[in-house]
Amino acid sequence: MEWxxxxxxxxxxxxxxxxxxxxxxxxxxxxxxxxFRIGDHxxxxxxxxxGEVQLVRHGVRGTKIVLQRSRGGFLAEASLGSKxxxxxxxxxxxxxxxxxxxxxxxxxxxxxxxxxxxxxGLLAREVRKLRAQCERLSLNGAAERIxxxxxxxxxxxxxTLNQPRKAWASELGLSHETLYRTLKRLGDQxxxxxxxxxISLVR
Amino acid sequence: MEWxxxxxxxxxxxxxxxxxxxxxxxxxxxxxxxxFRIGDHxxxxxxxxxGEVQLVRHGVRGTKIVLQRSRGGFLAEASLGSKxxxxxxxxxxxxxxxxxxxxxxxxxxxxxxxxxxxxxGLLAREVRKLRAQCERLSLNGAAERIxxxxxxxxxxxxxTLNQPRKAWASELGLSHETLYRTLKRLGDQxxxxxxxxxISLVR
DNA sequence: CGTACTTTTGAATCGCATCAAATCTGGTGG
DNA sequence: CCACCAGATTTGATGCGATTCAAAAGTACG
Numbered sequence: 324m325e326w327x328x329x330x331x332x333x334x335x336x337x338x339x340x341x342x343x344x345x346x347x348x349x350x351x352x353x354x355x356x357x358x359f360r361i362g363d364h365x366x367x368x369x370x371x372x373x374g375e376v377q378l379v380r381h382g383v384r385g386t387k388i389v390l391q392r393s394r395g396g397f398l399a400e401a402s403l404g405s406k407x408x409x410x411x412x413x414x415x416x417x418x419x420x421x422x423x424x425x426x427x428x429x430x431x432x433x434x435x436x437x438x439x440x441x442x443x444g445l446l447a448r449e450v451r452k453l454r455a456q457c458e459r460l461s462l463n464g465a466a467e468r469i470x471x472x473x474x475x476x477x478x479x480x481x482x483t484l485n486q487p488r489k490a491w492a493s494e495l496g497l498s499h500e501t502l503y504r505t506l507k508r509l510g511d512q513x514x515x516x517x518x519x520x521x522i523s524l525v526r
Numbered sequence: 527m528e529w530x531x532x533x534x535x536x537x538x539x540x541x542x543x544x545x546x547x548x549x550x551x552x553x554x555x556x557x558x559x560x561x562f563r564i565g566d567h568x569x570x571x572x573x574x575x576x577g578e579v580q581l582v583r584h585g586v587r588g589t590k591i592v593l594q595r596s597r598g599g600f601l602a603e604a605s606l607g608s609k610x611x612x613x614x615x616x617x618x619x620x621x622x623x624x625x626x627x628x629x630x631x632x633x634x635x636x637x638x639x640x641x642x643x644x645x646x647g648l649l650a651r652e653v654r655k656l657r658a659q660c661e662r663l664s665l666n667g668a669a670e671r672i673x674x675x676x677x678x679x680x681x682x683x684x685x686t687l688n689q690p691r692k693a694w695a696s697e698l699g700l701s702h703e704t705l706y707r708t709l710k711r712l713g714d715q716x717x718x719x720x721x722x723x724x725i726s727l728v729r
Numbered sequence: 730c731g732t733a734c735t736t737t738t739g740a741a742t743c744g745c746a747t748c749a750a751a752t753c754t755g756g757t758g759g
Numbered sequence: 760c761c762a763c764c765a766g767a768t769t770t771g772a773t774g775c776g777a778t779t780c781a782a783a784a785g786t787a788c789g
Contacts, residue, residue, distance in 0.1 A: 391657040401650040446649035447604040453656035454594040460663035461699045
């Protein structure tokens with residue numbers, strides 16, 4: 324796959340230095356694949372391009388504890404600093420995957436100041452986004468979560484969804500039925516303006 | 527306040543180089559204080575030592591959107607890379623605050639490789655923790671959240687709470703009543719062993 | 730000893746998840 | 760072009776579980 328194509332889905336990749344690109348593998352993954360298991364030596368830093376990967380830990384009673392679900396972006400960034408993984412990585416949906424050799428990645432961070440700054444910026448923005456999402460998920464009402472989403476992630480009190488509403492519902496921690504119903508109710512009340520994929524707060 | 531004391535509450539601070547320490551101010555804050563407002567020029571990178579600070583955005587109808595609640599640790603790390611703040615910071619509970627000059631902080635990251643690596647590790651671990659918390663908050667049942675917490679944050683399927691259960695309830699996105707009741711139920715069912723502040727999964 | 734806070738238990742209410750089913754949509758191949 | 764299919768979207772009915780309000784008992788601390 325061409326880097327130009329990759330960059331479109333993950334703008335961060337534009338800043339990966341040439342030397343590191345050459346050491347990076349791009350490979351397909353199939354649903355059910357296991358990228359790594361807990362305790363495995365860290366051989367790659369993964370970046371999901373398409374498809375879905377889950378980081379999980381298997382609990383005492385066969386329970387499955389999901390630590391991260393990724394449909395794009397880096398997986399387990401903290402593994403850059405450790406020798407072994409602390410969870411399993413399972414592929415939920417077939418797709419494409421970038422595999423960075425951790426040593427080369429660390430070298431690039433060490434030697435290439437602009438790349439390093441972009442990386443730190445990426446991490447800091449991810450932290451910001453996740454903190455806002457945690458606060459949002461702590462809210463009780465469906466309407467409150469929707470409004471919180473628009474006010475924290477939107478631009479000028481409006482968002483343009485780049486995913487089906489069903490997926491948005493999951494991001495909001497709601498059933499899709501509740502999301503549809505609440506959107507309609509807020510629209511009827513005149514609190515929200517809904518134009519296809521564009522949703523904006525009124526006044 | 528002595529650095530030695532600060533380090534006990536925030537181990538990361540042990541790695542702050544001397545030059546940066548000298549440029550850092552430690553000051554008291556009172557409930558109601560405003561650390562910065564949206565649009566303000568970034569003058570400090572804040573680290574909460576004690577007390578509580580909230581990052582908020584004020585919505586269109588006087589609604590208050592909480593982006594982060596911090597009772598220890600850095601505030602708005604992403605502000606390191608931007609000129610102005612994108613939210614307000616309000617003090618909820620009086621306490622102590624470290625104020626790093628952003629330029630000196632960036633210089634330290636640039637020049638001091640070990641410090642920089644500790645910082646990147648801190649960000650990566652924060653990302654990991656927050657992603658797990660988001661997955662946890664997406665779970666419906668109180669019991670599921672409690673078990674997820676122990677399996678993801680605990681050591682050997684056990685956690686030792688360093689905060690009152692009421693605060694734990696808030697972190698789990700539950701009312702404290704529900705947390706108490708569910709803990710008792712899980713204990714009665716033999717799924718959980720509860721010894722004061724130590725809570726462990728059975729089997 | 731008193732005050733503030735946490736922990737605990739009870740009862741009533743409400744909102745969301747769930748199950749079910751119909752409609753709509755975009756994309757595929759005949 | 761139409762038939763068809765897999766998803767997404769929409770609406771309805773039901774039950775459960777969490778929130779909420781209330782109040783009592785326990786605990787830490789000055």
